Amino acid sequence: xxxxxREPTKLVPVPNPNIIPERDVDKSPILEARHLGIDFxxxxxxxxxxxxxxxxxxxxxxxxxxxxxxxxxxxxTKVYQPTRGSILMDGIDTxxxxxxQVNRMGIARTFQNIRxxxxxxVEENVKIGLHNYIKYGAVQGxxxxxxxxxxxxxxxERTMELLSIFDMQxxxxxxxxxxxxxxxxxxxxxxxxxxxxxxxxxxEPAAGMNPSETxxxxxxxxxxxxxxxxxxxxxxHDMNLVMxxxxxxxxxxxxxxxxxxxxxxxxxxxxxxxxxxxxxKGE
Amino acid sequence: MxxxxxxxxxxxxxxxxxxxxxxxAAVRAVQARVGLSSSFEGQLIPICxxxxxxxxxxxxxxISGELSLGHAGFMSxxxxxxxxxxxxxxxxxxxxxxxxxxxxxxxALCAGVAGMIIGVPVLRLRGDYLAIVTLAFGEIIKNVINCxxxxxxxxxxxxxxxxxxxxxxxxxxxxxxxxxxxxTGVTKLxxxxxxxILVLIALFVVINMIHSRSGRAIMALRDNRIAAESVGxxxxxxxxxxxxxxxxxxxxAGALYALNYSSVVAKKFDFNTSILILxxxxxxxxxxxxxxVVAAAFLTILPELLRKLNxxxxxxxxxxxxxxxxxxxxxxxxxxxxxxxxxxRITRRTARAEKGEKVQ
Numbered sequence: 001x002x003x004x005x006r007e008p009t010k011l012v013p014v015p016n017p018n019i020i021p022e023r024d025v026d027k028s029p030i031l032e033a034r035h036l037g038i039d040f041x042x043x044x045x046x047x048x049x050x051x052x053x054x055x056x057x058x059x060x061x062x063x064x065x066x067x068x069x070x071x072x073x074x075x076x077t078k079v080y081q082p083t084r085g086s087i088l089m090d091g092i093d094t095x096x097x098x099x100x101q102v103n104r105m106g107i108a109r110t111f112q113n114i115r116x117x118x119x120x121x122v123e124e125n126v127k128i129g130l131h132n133y134i135k136y137g138a139v140q141g142x143x144x145x146x147x148x149x150x151x152x153x154x155x156x157e158r159t160m161e162l163l164s165i166f167d168m169q170x171x172x173x174x175x176x177x178x179x180x181x182x183x184x185x186x187x188x189x190x191x192x193x194x195x196x197x198x199x200x201x202x203x204e205p206a207a208g209m210n211p212s213e214t215x216x217x218x219x220x221x222x223x224x225x226x227x228x229x230x231x232x233x234x235x236x237h238d239m240n241l242v243m244x245x246x247x248x249x250x251x252x253x254x255x256x257x258x259x260x261x262x263x264x265x266x267x268x269x270x271x272x273x274x275x276x277x278x279x280x281k282g283e
Numbered sequence: 284m285x286x287x288x289x290x291x292x293x294x295x296x297x298x299x300x301x302x303x304x305x306x307x308a309a310v311r312a313v314q315a316r317v318g319l320s321s322s323f324e325g326q327l328i329p330i331c332x333x334x335x336x337x338x339x340x341x342x343x344x345x346i347s348g349e350l351s352l353g354h355a356g357f358m359s360x361x362x363x364x365x366x367x368x369x370x371x372x373x374x375x376x377x378x379x380x381x382x383x384x385x386x387x388x389x390x391a392l393c394a395g396v397a398g399m400i401i402g403v404p405v406l407r408l409r410g411d412y413l414a415i416v417t418l419a420f421g422e423i424i425k426n427v428i429n430c431x432x433x434x435x436x437x438x439x440x441x442x443x444x445x446x447x448x449x450x451x452x453x454x455x456x457x458x459x460x461x462x463x464x465x466x467t468g469v470t471k472l473x474x475x476x477x478x479x480i481l482v483l484i485a486l487f488v489v490i491n492m493i494h495s496r497s498g499r500a501i502m503a504l505r506d507n508r509i510a511a512e513s514v515g516x517x518x519x520x521x522x523x524x525x526x527x528x529x530x531x532x533x534x535x536a537g538a539l540y541a542l543n544y545s546s547v548v549a550k551k552f553d554f555n556t557s558i559l560i561l562x563x564x565x566x567x568x569x570x571x572x573x574x575x576v577v578a579a580a581f582l583t584i585l586p587e588l589l590r591k592l593n594x595x596x597x598x599x600x601x602x603x604x605x606x607x608x609x610x611x612x613x614x615x616x617x618x619x620x621x622x623x624x625x626x627x628r629i630t631r632r633t634a635r636a637e638k639g640e641k642v643q
Contacts, residue, residue: 077513100517103514116510118506119502131515132515141492141496141497142487152495173292194514195515
């Protein structure tokens with residue numbers, strides 16, 4: 001691939017998390033969706049979806065059930081190929097690229113219905129995320145050549161480093177499928193981060209979490225953005241989380257963006273209130 | 284790292300080697316002291332072949348999660364290419380052992396190429412469709428070899444689909460494969476020790492592959508293809524890697540198998556053989572390498588044991604009943620729980636013993 005290789009971000013804590021030095025100096029967005037749309041047969045699931053995400057922005061995508069939020073994620077990660085419009089990742093058009101290729105371009109995601117490798121251990125799950133950063137081939141692996149030992153050691157260290165974000169080092173040898181729901185969600189985030197993304201897509205990260213877990217998750221999302229200096233786009237129904245940490249919010253209803261803005265603007269937008277609560281005239 | 288789980292992991296990983304080495308030593312000891320019955324003696328090399336077949340099929344079915352019903356096809360390719368190599372090199376390589384090794388390497392190579400040719404188009408399919416196409420592949424291989432004539436003379440190899448006469452062999456040449464008659468007059472080269480080494484090689488390749496970057500990618504694709512692709516793992520490459528590795532191992536097992544008999548026919552490697560190998564894998568447990576080894580050995584010996592019981596016509600019926608009973612027993616949750624408990628206790632004891640040593 002012609003993409004320039006990005007060096008993996010090291011886990012170096014930023015001194016003061018709230019003041020990010022030279023924040024978004026490069027003002028061009030990391031991701032830009034232009035007039036994005038997809039039809040399934042005769043049904044238009046998403047139409048004319050526009051969005052730009054800054055390089056270190058935490059953005060939110062909200063909307064009632066069935067509005068097409070996850071479909072947008074699937075379009076961005078090329079699980080579906082869009083019918084209309086284009087997606088620019090760091091200024092490069094992703095038309096015709098596969099899920100694997102857009103991941104290498106820097107988009108990583110988690111899933112609404114958790115998709116871990118449940119028969120494998122936590123450590124293996126993270127190492128699978130590191131796959132493209134572990135540099136040895138199948139032959140070196142089978143014959144246990146020096147490259148294997150060196151790369152596995154580095155990958156092991158990096159795995160522990162990544163697991164430390166959520167304080168999960170002790171769970172490294174547990175089976176992923178046997179973990180509690182909330183921990184599985186965190187592991188999915190760690191696995192996505194292992195691919196060294198520039199943009200992290202989180203699909204309902206707080207689903208199934210209690211208020212104190214959600215509060216911790218909010219801190220962690222901000223911490224991830226600050227340490228890795230990446231953009232995060234999340235889908236969430238928990239309004240405390242969305243309004244608490246998102247800097248920009250898009251509201252989707254029936255596959256169309258009905259509002260965009262800061263949390264304050266969204267909270268007071270009559271269109272949004274109508275979409276969530278109904279117009280009162282009976283639909 | 285938690286102290287308890289590390290020895291358990293290592294024990295799990297090395298259990299197949301220990302098992303195979305112990306079994307080999309036991310057989311050799313019995314051979315030296317008491318001597319084995321001729322029927323059992325004759326089963327030793329086939330057992331090695333079937334263990335390799337089961338372990339390699341487990342890589343596709345258990346580890347990669349793709350159902351293949353044509354595994355005997357790769358064995359067949361390996362068997363006949365191995366026989367050709369062994370016969371053609373008869374004059375140039377005098378040492379039987381070297382010739383056997385070369386024949387197995389040729390068998391492995393040819394089966395690997397066949398695996399690549401089949402794998403590229405077929406692995407685009409999933410589930411039942413893949414199973415049906417691999418089934419068809421096994422049948423095609425069988426039928427092609429069934430009407431293939433290959434001869435060897437000073438001018439090299441000759442091929443024909445018509446008859447032996449059509450080969451136009453020069454003076455001193457001989458037909459190696461004669462269509463439906465298969466390969467006859469093969470010099471027996473296989474030995475039990477070579478079989479044992481091949482089993483160890485197969486275990487080494489498969490187990491090391493599972494516990495490496497490629498193996499993790501293969502298992503990730505099995506567990507959740509969409510998630511694996513979302514972290515940048517390309518499906519085709521790793522599915523193909525598992526498939527071809529499996530074919531290579533089957534090819535060498537096929538060569539070893541064929542060179543154990545004076546004649547081989549293509550019909551030996553039919554759908555029934557593919558299913559038999561699949562039974563070993565399923566019975567031993569999908570993805571369980573140790574299980575494949577035990578199941579392949581046990582189910583190859585079982586018919587011979589039953590023959591001794593003088594059950595006459597009931598032999599295969601009893602075989603089937605034993606198969607069903609084992610299947611029920613191994614899937615019984617209570618029994619499984621008890622076995623797991625026992626395993627836990629054994630490993631915990633080893634862990635404790637190891638810790639104790641460190642303290643002293």
